[in-house]
Amino acid sequence: MNSGARLYPWTLTQARRIMQDTERLPHALLLAGPRGLGKAEFAAYMAQVLSCDHPDRATPLSCGACQNCRLLAAGTHPDIQWVGPAEEKKTITIDQIRALAQSLYLRPYIGQRKIIVISPAEMMNINAANGLLKLLEEPPPDSLLILVSSDPMRLPATVRSRCQRIKFDQPARSEALSWLRSVEGFPGDQAEPLLDLAGGAPLRALTLQQDGFLAVRGELLGDIETLGTGNADPVSCAARWKSRGARRCLEWLHGGVIDLIKISMAPGGTMLVNSDSGERLHVLKKRLDLKQLFRFLEAVSDSTNLLDGPADELLLLEDVLIRWSRLARQK
Ligand SMILES: [Zn+2]
Incomplete structure (x- = not known):
């Protein structure tokens, strides 16, 4: 420890x-x-x-x-x-x-x-x-x-x-970015998107980089898009998410939904967690209802909290993704 x-x-x-x-x-x-x-x-x-x-x-x-x-x-x-x-x-x-x-x-x-x-x-x-x-x-x-x-x-x-x-608070963005770029082997062009995905926490951004999370995030975002158009099956998607780590998938989804809510409320431009995927999120948002997004956000939080207990990860993911595919296909 x-x-x-x-x-x-x-x-x-x-x-x-x-x-x-x-x-x-x-x-x-x-x-x-x-x-x-x-x-x-x-x-x-x-x-x-x-x-x-x-x-x-x-x-x-x-x-x-x-x-x-x-x-x-x-x-x-x-x-x-x-x-x-x-x-x-x-x-x-x-x-x-x-x-x-x-x-x-x-x-x-x-x-x-x-x-x-x-x-x-x-x-x-x-x-x-x-x-x-x-x-x-x-x-x-x-x-x-x-x-x-x-x-x-x-x-x-x-x-x-x-x-x-x-x-302890997140350091200033400029301080965090220059620290990340000073880490040996850290790809400088990934510093900004990773720091945003990490909520401004530099060590978390570093861990995300070491885990190759940008590629994983690309897949997760792709899944969310195809589920929304009815071109994917939530159950097999849940199995994939489980193999990528249920917690980090749900945590990412939570941030993604917050991004969608922010875009709905202030389309002009606010800081996004997925700062490098704003366009895709704007497209996705068009099919979504704000009230239901809030409700869905709560469901994601609840499922994430349940991961601490004896709950079955696969079932939790299935539940969340089935809800998502219904929500995204309503409009
Ligand atoms: Zn000493």
Whole structure:
């Protein structure tokens, strides 16, 4: 679960703020903000720089040479722990939080404090969150809990209110684009469409590029068009979407429907998620009714949320695509 420590240009402000006064750190931090901004990497960075014996407060980076730094680099630092969902599981359980609580009440072995990172924190089930709440109410001395979440509203309010929130926002478009173009091997002409598809989050844009998502998106958009003209079968289309990854297909569809709604409401031109496919979306929109688009958007959201549970992915996709083909063929 451990992410590599990394400080991105757009997370420097947060780092400097924390390093200004490390003596008066709260017991718990909540790193909150959209996916793809490097929050987990920031948590790893904090564990590194806060345990380091000789951090450089100006940069602000750890020395890389002290005992703490060396143990961390080897992944064997006894005072730093990562908690995430066990493999193949979708939740963080109460047993994991109990184990954590026990170790937190022991003194730090070599560092000044124990640091625990819980990521993604919204994966805690309700029992785990209640267990954590007890820890937050009576924080063990010399400890720092770092919760990482791209969906903090899924955490109980009682947990959220006991953490100091560190907010992460998308960097300015120009900063994000120039960072993407500086990544070795990143095709510069894909920076803009991918950043838009990623909702402005640079690391997410990078992942989309590495997954070859522009090509996949081309196929998904093609499917949506042919379903609308009645020239494709939603059931076999659903099987294809499943093989491409149900979640990313539904997430893309959600953005695509938002684009269609935006075009309906402000045809003049607004920022689209699929910024490079505006013309095709304009054509598609002509066959659609705005009210029904809103209803369909809700259905897509519901289906995406159901992916977290035991629901059958194929059935969810079939349902969504059958709805779509009906909707698009009505006019
Ligand atoms: Zn060090």
